[in-house]
Amino acid sequence: MSYKTGDLIADKYLVTREFDSANGGQCQWGFAVNINDGNEYFVKKFLSPVYPGEKAPGGEKSKQKRRDQCDKFARKQLLIQEALSACGAGGSVVVMVDFFKYGNENGEHFFKVCQKVDTSSLSKVIHTLEPKKRLFVMLTAVGALNILHYNGIVHLDLKPDNILIQEWEGKQVAKIIDFDSSIIEGESIAVEFLVGDPVYYSPEFAKHISTNGETPAPNKKSDIFSLGLILCEYWTGSRPFLSGSYTYAHEAVLDGKKLELPLPQSKSKLRGTMIQTPLDTEVRNLIGKMLILSPEKRPQITQVQQQIKYLYNNGTLPKNKDAKNKLIMNF
Structure with missing residues (x-):
């Protein structure tokens, strides 16, 4: 599913820009407003790995293997974030402010939320x-x-x-x-x-x-x-x-x-x-x-x-x- 403007993610993030593909199709990204604080953020949806739900295809052994892979992926993301927290917010490093999985009984995707940075068009010149x-x-x-x-x-x-x-x-x-x-x-x-x-x-x-x-x-x-x-x-x-x-x-x-x-x-x-x-x-x-x-x-x-x-x-x-x-x- 590709999120469109007006969609709500995890009952918290209201999409303000339709999600687009990035990194060769490994993820989708867009912008969304946190309805709790009113700030707009950069939101990335990982297409893989997907945490299998109760109605996900495959046997229990296969689903448990995928769950273990997802847990390893999540631990790595949080470990990096813990290290990045020492860099401080608002400086030269754009840090993650939220990380969660969201979906339905078939499966849940991981989402990463970061500060939105207003950039100039000078990177190429x-x-x-x-x-x-x-x-x-x-x-x-x-x-x-x-x-x-x-x-x-x-x-x-x-x-x-x-x-x-x-x-x-x-x-x-x-x-x-x-x-x-x-x-x-x-x-x-x-x-x-x-x-x-x-x-x-x-x-x-x-x-x-x-x-x-x-x-x-x-x-x-x-x-x-x-x-x-x-x-x-x-x-x-x-x-x-x-x-x-x-x-x-x-x-x-x-x-x-x-x-x-x-x-x-x-x-x-x-x-x-x-x-x-x-x-x-x-x-x-x-x-x-x-x-x-x-x-x-x-x-x-x-x-x-x-x-x-x-x-x-x-x-x-x-x-x-x-x-x-x-x-x-x-x-």
Whole structure:
């Protein structure tokens, strides 16, 4: 069932926008007003798993197995929410405010309710902003991920659609959403529950899936790779160049190729060559370090944040060698 405007969910949420499909058909989403507090929220309905009711098809043994799977799914969602609660509401992370199952005697779907975020339309054109404004957006995106990593949360599905850009005091700031694939650091997760966009897979994420879990599971450094691809888009307007033999960045990296980052599209040309400033070089170098094959050699999110913050405040890295060595990550 796809909810339409005016429908009431769980005797509590009045739908204000017809539900639409998302994430390749794994869920539906829309907006609804909580009739108790009058606020409008983002509501997501999971199409799977479905908690079987008394009249659900199948034998009792089969239904109990599905109930156990649903209970495991619910525990994971609540565990992530508990970790997210330390991040605070209204900040750089859009947290869940309600989670429940609702349906009938045939079966119940799970629903997740989150804060509604009013976003700007700048997510696709951040690269056209002046450098300092671009750096500010990047800094807020990095800061949001730093909050997650500090609280032991690995997102595992970072992509532009999951980083909303919101207007705040005349500036554009990033907010991270969608923690359906997230895990607590060190938590094991079945391969079939690892979902995401292959465009933003890290090499180890892709390898873990392709080997059906025989290689090490992705960790925080997987988020660093995905964020590197996003920051490349924010800074230059596109992802790294790939030859015709590769569809995704992780494929090229796994094949031993170094990703070639484009120059910012907003730069003017001089005698047929693109002008590159020292700031461009430093930002591209940082992104390049986020996109290397070895997770251990990628910077931590705190290091990425420190360098972007310095570039935002000063325009370039310090010329003094000792000061620069303190700031730049050692690889």
